[in-house]
Amino acid sequence: MNHMATATNMANKQDEIESGGGAVVLAVENVYKSFDGRKVLNGISLGVNRAETLAVLGRSGTGKSVLLRLIIGLTKPDSGSVRIHGQDISSLTLDQLGDVRKKMGFLFQHAALYDSLTVGENVAFPLDHHRREMARSEKTDRVRQLLAEVGMERDAGKMPSDISGGMQKRVGLARALALEPEILLLDEPTAGLDPISSGEIDELVLKLQREHQMASIVVTHDLHSAKTIANRLALLDKGNVVIEGTFEDLQQSNIGFVQEFLKQA
Amino acid sequence: MSDQRSISVAGDTSLLTGHQARPAPSISKPRKGLISGFFEWFGNLGVFSWNVLHAALTPPYEWRELVRQLDEVGSMSLPLVAIAGAAIGAVLAMEARSSLSRFGAKSMLPSAIVYSVVMEMGPIITGLVVSGRVGAGIGAELASMKVTEQIDAIEASAINPFRFLAATRILACILMLPLLTLAADATGVFAGWLTQTIVEPVSLRQFINSGFNGATFNTFLPPTFKTTVFGLIVGLIACFQGMRTRGGAEGVGRAATSSVVLSSLFVILADVVLVKFILVFFP
16 A cells, blocks of 8 residues: 555545534444344444545444444434434335435445346346336446446456455455446445455545545544555444544544554454 | 335335345244244235236336246246146046946946036136245245345335336236136147047047036136136235245245145135136125
8 A cells, every 4th residue: 555645635524624524424423232132332423424435443342333234224222312314214114214225335345246136237237227217328337437447447347256355355356336426425435355455445436535535434444545545444343433533533542442542443 | 004014125124125134033032932923924015016016007017027827937938837737637537437337327427527627627726836836936036136135226226116016917817717727628628538538439529529418608717717826826825925925035035835735725725716706606
């Protein structure tokens, strides 16, 4: 990974924050969530502005992935609210929630590609359902363009089982971008990848941010990746935010858990 | 009602969502009682059925997926159903011949075969064969999609999984079962004639005329159309068991097995009720 490029990116992101982030597009407010009596999220509150990337860090089992599932409505909070553009999604019907979800892209930790469809068909899947008015040739062009964005244009005819984990994540990212979402949720985008593939995914996420100006939440264990792609970082422990700020804020923190996390990471 | 639906669907009831993040149940934890588990299963099946019904009746309709499922359930099951029907027809011919000969009623053989095949053996054999082949297939496919988060990915893509995955499969089963039953009936009658004609040559036309003598549409339509209920049972139970799966490869295996066992059991139980219903309303 090019450290000079990373430093420049960080400086640019700092400028963006200082110049004002814009409207809050996504707000998690005082959310509690338990599974079988075990508290996973304990009154967590977070917000993300337009064109901003928030990295959510923390130990395994601190509720990072649950947070993403709550945001996209796959899980319902016990209490508290998740607001997308000011609208509380917990009271919506499945079809109403669908309208909100069209504005969001979700990259699953293991990509979750449809294993009976080819790479190209996976990317075309949301278009087939939500852009029914699009001509076939237009869809094909859009799929080609999305796959080119993630460097997979030559693999459109392959099955998900025939490509590597890193490539699957790229395809998952292309699928998440198919409906041109305003909010992108990435669950461990670099988990299980070698350093080179991780770096490539980070570069890809940065490129997409620059080009699409989306609000993003990235759940990760990878501090280096978080530092590279995020404007702000939030460190979770026991279901709540311990500290939220830039990487420098985390470095300067004298909270024991933050120091320990940075040291181990 | 719509709010209740949103809670059960978008929330984390035991039907679809929220399982991935849940910790595995503790071994020391007491198992849920058999009776409460029984009622919980039926309760969840009721909620699932309502969600599927609502999704199936509201647009957008998934025509392309429905056609794909019709092919999957229909054409792919046809050879198996036809062979099973033929085997039953042949066995009936051999058994009935020996029994009827004992009572000097050998001339009744074509009618015995036709009525047995069309009224009962064709429908029930088709129901059981489809519950084995299609039930296991749907159960395993959806369970595999569930544990690999593919169903969550469909939902995250703003596509209603009840509409896209469940309603299409259930409708395909409902529509294809009567057609497959007709195929089983046809091969059963044909194999019955073949078995009979090997021992005592008789033309197919004569066999058919004698076999269907005195029959009306009312005689044969209800038994054929009762298989739509078998299709509903197979599709509904397989989709339900598949989409509520938990726990990796073991869960997938369990979902496939339970889909077959439960749908076969309910097909047989439904047959008892439907036969009584037909006897009362179509005497």
